[in-house]
Amino acid sequence: SMQRVTHLALMAAGACVILGSATPSMESRYNADRGKYTLLELPERIEEWTGRTIACFGAHPDDDLHAAGTFSRLRRAGNDVHLVMYTNDDKGSRDRSMTGKRLARIRRAEQEAAAACMDIPKGNLHWLGHRDGELEYVDKRQLVEQVTAMIRRLSPHAIFSFDPGARFEQFHKSDHRAAAFVTVDAVRAAPWHLYFPELLDAGLEPWRVPTCFFFDSHEPNYWVDISTTIDAKIEAFCAHVSQFGRRVDAYEPTLHPDDRAGFERAIRAYTASVGQPHGFAHAEAFRRAGDH
Numbered sequence: 001s002m003q004r005v006t007h008l009a010l011m012a013a014g015a016c017v018i019l020g021s022a023t024p025s026m027e028s029r030y031n032a033d034r035g036k037y038t039l040l041e042l043p044e045r046i047e048e049w050t051g052r053t054i055a056c057f058g059a060h061p062d063d064d065l066h067a068a069g070t071f072s073r074l075r076r077a078g079n080d081v082h083l084v085m086y087t088n089d090d091k092g093s094r095d096r097s098m099t100g101k102r103l104a105r106i107r108r109a110e111q112e113a114a115a116a117c118m119d120i121p122k123g124n125l126h127w128l129g130h131r132d133g134e135l136e137y138v139d140k141r142q143l144v145e146q147v148t149a150m151i152r153r154l155s156p157h158a159i160f161s162f163d164p165g166a167r168f169e170q171f172h173k174s175d176h177r178a179a180a181f182v183t184v185d186a187v188r189a190a191p192w193h194l195y196f197p198e199l200l201d202a203g204l205e206p207w208r209v210p211t212c213f214f215f216d217s218h219e220p221n222y223w224v225d226i227s228t229t230i231d232a233k234i235e236a237f238c239a240h241v242s243q244f245g246r247r248v249d250a251y252e253p254t255l256h257p258d259d260r261a262g263f264e265r266a267i268r269a270y271t272a273s274v275g276q277p278h279g280f281a282h283a284e285a286f287r288r289a290g291d292h
Contacts, residue, residue, distance in 0.1 A: 042210060046158060047073065047224060055082045055156035057147065057183040059135060059175035060089040061111035062240045066215035067160050068118055068233040069226025069271070070284050075119040076229070082154055083115060084126045084147075086179050091132040092243055095251045106242050106251075114239035117232050126150065135178040143178075145196045147186035152204035159187060163214030163287050170218055180214075187212060213286040220285035223274065227281040230271060234264050 043049055054074055056064045064071065064083050071081050089107040090100040112122050128146060130138055151159070162180035163170050172180060189195040191208035213222070226233060238260055241247050245259030255263075268282070275283030 042157060046070075046211075046213070047077075049074065049157070050078045052157040053080045053082070053154060054158045054160065055084060055151070055154050056160040057084045057086070057179060058161070059086050059179040060092070060132065061085050061107050062089075062114065062237075062243055063162070063176070063179075064160070065114070065233070065237050065240075067213070067284055067286070068114075068236045069229040069282065070160075070213075070224045071120065072118045072229035072232035072236075073224065073226060080124070081118070081120050082124045082126060082156070083111070083120060084128065084150055085111065086128050086135055086182075087130045087132045087175060088127065089132045092248070093251060094249045098251055103242065110240045110242060114236040117235040117239060119232075133175060135175045135182075138178075140182070143182050144185045144189060145199070147182055148189045148196055149199050149202070149204055151186055151190040151209065152199060152207045155207045156209060158211050158213060159183065159209050160213045160215060160286070163217035163219070166219050166287065166289070172216065176216070184212070210290075212289050214289065215284075215286050217285070217287040219287050222288040223278045223280065223283045223285050225275065225280040225282070226271060226284055227275070230268065230282045233271070234267050237263060237267060 042052070046054075054071070056067060056071070058064050063085075075081055088104040090104040092107075093103050108127070111125060115122065115125055128150075130143075135143075161183040162172055162176045164180040164184045170180070171177070187209050191206045193200060193206050237244075238255055241253060241255050242251055244255070244263065246256045247259075271282035271284065274285050275281055
């Protein structure tokens with residue numbers, strides 16, 4: 001039904017709110033010679049950043065859609081954006097002719113196509129290789145170490161992921177819940193050399209992430225104007241053909257035209273409802289937080 005189509009579109013389109021902190025963020029680089037951090041000021045608003053590195057940790061390919069307009073804007077400003085996927089998304093189909101292996105291949109290709117819509121190169125996609133729907137069953141220490149290593153390798157100035165909650169834990173479905181808490185635990189571990197000391201042997205020096213932006217948040221506090229990148233967000237959404245509308249039940253490699261039109265209307269309406277109270281034609285919303 002169109003009601004379900006709209007619901008799916010809104011869920012994936014997401015609202016991303018970002019907090020503007022009272023003081024500028026700091027970039028933290030560990031100096032192995034002096035054994036301490038050197039701090040470089042970052043512009044307070046992420047929209048003003050250029051030449052920086054941003055990493056998004058999503059449970060599945062397409063979770064970055066919550067911030068697709070923001071990522072497109074950051075890329076246009078000359079920033080380096082990386083997408084990290086915890087799972088291969090090998091279960092999200094009701095088509096009885098679909099196999100997990102085939103779906104995983106389809107999802108990888110769809111994610112690459114969606115990333116291209118945001119001008120994110122294929123080389124900036126990182127797959128952690130876990131099974132869809134089973135992330136919370138993976139050994140927690142192994143998973144946090146894996147993500148800590150990725151954070152140290154990428155050295156991002158900001159991380160985007162699902163919101164674990166501020167004062168209280170926020171509910172998400174299983175993979176999203178696991179991604180939220182593993183990511184924030186890895187952000188906490190990454191600056192300390194005694195966490196996972198074997199990473200030092202691999203040449204991965206400590207790194208403190210200056211700021212985090214959490215999407216799908218019940219407590220948004222920062223809005224990004226995506227009025228100039230709403231079309232890129234829509235195109236990225238529509239690249240995930242297998243996940244939305246009629247193709248979930250009977251896969252074909254292109255969206256049904258009626259589904260596409262419905263998705264576009266829903267995304268434009270939703271991002272307008274997020275942005276207009278803040279003076280933006282379209283916006284994404286996040287909860288912004290400092291390092292953990």
